[in-house]
Amino acid sequence: MSLERAKPLLLPLAALLVFEVWIRLAHLQSDSLAPPSAVLAALAAALADLTIPIATRDTLLAAFAGLAIGSVIGLALGIAFGVSNMLDRLMEVTIEAVRPIPSIALLPIALIALGFGYRMEIVIVAFACVWPMLILSRTAVRGVEPRLMEVSRALRLTPVQRIVKIVIPAALPRIFVAFRLSAGIALIVAVTVEIAINPLGLGAGIMQAQQALRADLMLAYLVWIGIIGYGLNLALVVVQRRMFGRAAIAGAGS
Amino acid sequence: MIWRIASFAVAAGFVGLWQLIADLKLISPVFLPGPDRAWTALMRGFATGDLTGKLIGTLEHMAYGWLAASVAGIALGALIGSSRLMRIYIAPSLEFLRPLPVSAIIPVAIAMLGLTQGMALFVIAFGAIWPIMLATIHGFAAVEPRLYEVARALQMSRPAIVFKIALPSALPDILAGMRLSLTVALILSVVCEVLAGLDGLGHWVLLSARAFRSADLFAGVILLGATGYVTSIAMSLAERRLLAWQSTR
Numbered sequence: 001m002s003l004e005r006a007k008p009l010l011l012p013l014a015a016l017l018v019f020e021v022w023i024r025l026a027h028l029q030s031d032s033l034a035p036p037s038a039v040l041a042a043l044a045a046a047l048a049d050l051t052i053p054i055a056t057r058d059t060l061l062a063a064f065a066g067l068a069i070g071s072v073i074g075l076a077l078g079i080a081f082g083v084s085n086m087l088d089r090l091m092e093v094t095i096e097a098v099r100p101i102p103s104i105a106l107l108p109i110a111l112i113a114l115g116f117g118y119r120m121e122i123v124i125v126a127f128a129c130v131w132p133m134l135i136l137s138r139t140a141v142r143g144v145e146p147r148l149m150e151v152s153r154a155l156r157l158t159p160v161q162r163i164v165k166i167v168i169p170a171a172l173p174r175i176f177v178a179f180r181l182s183a184g185i186a187l188i189v190a191v192t193v194e195i196a197i198n199p200l201g202l203g204a205g206i207m208q209a210q211q212a213l214r215a216d217l218m219l220a221y222l223v224w225i226g227i228i229g230y231g232l233n234l235a236l237v238v239v240q241r242r243m244f245g246r247a248a249i250a251g252a253g254s
Numbered sequence: 255m256i257w258r259i260a261s262f263a264v265a266a267g268f269v270g271l272w273q274l275i276a277d278l279k280l281i282s283p284v285f286l287p288g289p290d291r292a293w294t295a296l297m298r299g300f301a302t303g304d305l306t307g308k309l310i311g312t313l314e315h316m317a318y319g320w321l322a323a324s325v326a327g328i329a330l331g332a333l334i335g336s337s338r339l340m341r342i343y344i345a346p347s348l349e350f351l352r353p354l355p356v357s358a359i360i361p362v363a364i365a366m367l368g369l370t371q372g373m374a375l376f377v378i379a380f381g382a383i384w385p386i387m388l389a390t391i392h393g394f395a396a397v398e399p400r401l402y403e404v405a406r407a408l409q410m411s412r413p414a415i416v417f418k419i420a421l422p423s424a425l426p427d428i429l430a431g432m433r434l435s436l437t438v439a440l441i442l443s444v445v446c447e448v449l450a451g452l453d454g455l456g457h458w459v460l461l462s463a464r465a466f467r468s469a470d471l472f473a474g475v476i477l478l479g480a481t482g483y484v485t486s487i488a489m490s491l492a493e494r495r496l497l498a499w500q501s502t503r
Contacts, residue, residue: 100482108463
């Protein structure tokens with residue numbers, strides 16, 4: 001590794017080292033802080049006894065199920081609104097009235113209707129994922145090269161054929177950008193719901209570690225959640241580059 | 255204009271449909287109150303002042319946390335963004351932290367500060383600072399390099415460069431970041447109120463749900479939606495006002 005690439009790593013490593021030394025020297029006994037080495041040990045132990053892998057599976061299951069449902073709904077609405085100007089204008093007030101409701105406010109409604117568990121979490125994640133998907137896919141569909149639409153008219157494609165053969169392929173790079181954004185939101189909302197109320201997954205795990213005054217385990221969960229978030233984003237960026245190449249980067253920029 | 259009216263009519267149609275479903279008891283009224291009952295609960299809440307107090311509580315959490323995050327985010331962002339050295343050493347770590355679900359910091363904050371008002375403010379500010387700080391750094395990095403050359407030619411001091419050149423030209427980015435943070439602040443306010451039982455709409459909707467008072471619950475959710483809507487409109491107005499000079503683009 002060249003020196004240039006190592007530079008960004010210097011600061012976090014130095015901070016961890018100072019933190020470690022400071023806690024060791026001060027003999028700090030704390031419910032909220034633990035030396036990085038203890039956090040690492042706790043992380044390794046929790047990974048080995050499968051508590052963290054199981055919690056991760058639960059969280060990702062709920063996040064991805066919600067993401068799938070939410071993005072299908074958002075995509076369908078986004079394409080419909082993007083293709084039909086009339087529909088878009090008619091639904092504007094309804095959409096603008098529902099969209100600003102913070103997803104987490106639905107938590108109590110989902111709680112009394114569905115109880116604890118996967119279902120309520122999935123519903124809330126889906127609600128949160130609909131909006132970015134709807135808005136961005138609508139813009140993407142609107143941005144489809146007008147000449148392609150003229151071609152589709154010249155070829156006398158039916159509306160369904162036009163959407164499947166022209167609109168979706170042309171808008172796909174930007175739709176994927178929307179999907180990547182939604183995936184990040186899905187994970188955030190899933191963890192938030194678990195921390196707030198749902199006894200499931202990583203969010204519940206970190207809350208339990210806090211209540212058990214296990215600072216090392218709590219921070220281990222925090223680090224792990226960070227790794228999951230970073231890894232998910234990285235994976236989607238790689239997929240995006242592979243699938244769309246330059247088109248995706250252009251789509252992200254505009 | 256006709257479209258606008260038609261659009262409102264469609265929305266009214268949906269409310270009508272909701273009323274119909276509630277009246278026919280297609281979904282148990284324990285879960286779904288009609289719009290009439292939600293509205294009555296909303297009005298009663300305002301008349302007795304219960305809901306007003308909760309609304310003010312939530313707005314306070316949101317505003318304090320967001321303002322603290324804005325000040326700190328712009329200051330830190332300007333500091334990091336205006337120095338090449340800091341950009342190389344610090345910015346990548348920040349990018350690494352960006353996808354972290356900020357709510358995961360809540361247990362840590364509870365462990366350090368307890369279930370207090372201070373914990374809520376810390377969490378909200380911590381969550382809301384990222385979009386603002388990263389947008390500021392980005393805005394500073396994207397300043398037209400020729401403007402810096404001009405500044406050097408005029409022998410401006412570093413603070414002068416920051417205030418006269420970098421900040422104004424980064425303003426669109428910063429405002430976009432602040433708008434994003436506003437949503438984050440609202441969501442985190444609700445979560446903190448739910449967890450710590452602080453006075454606010456989050457606590458109100460949770461209590462209503464526990465007591466199966468669905469009309470009160472929907473009143474709270476409607477009010478939260480309205481809060482999100484009004485704050486985002488206010489932000490757009492402020493944005494248009496502050497960026498009026500930019501209209502030549």
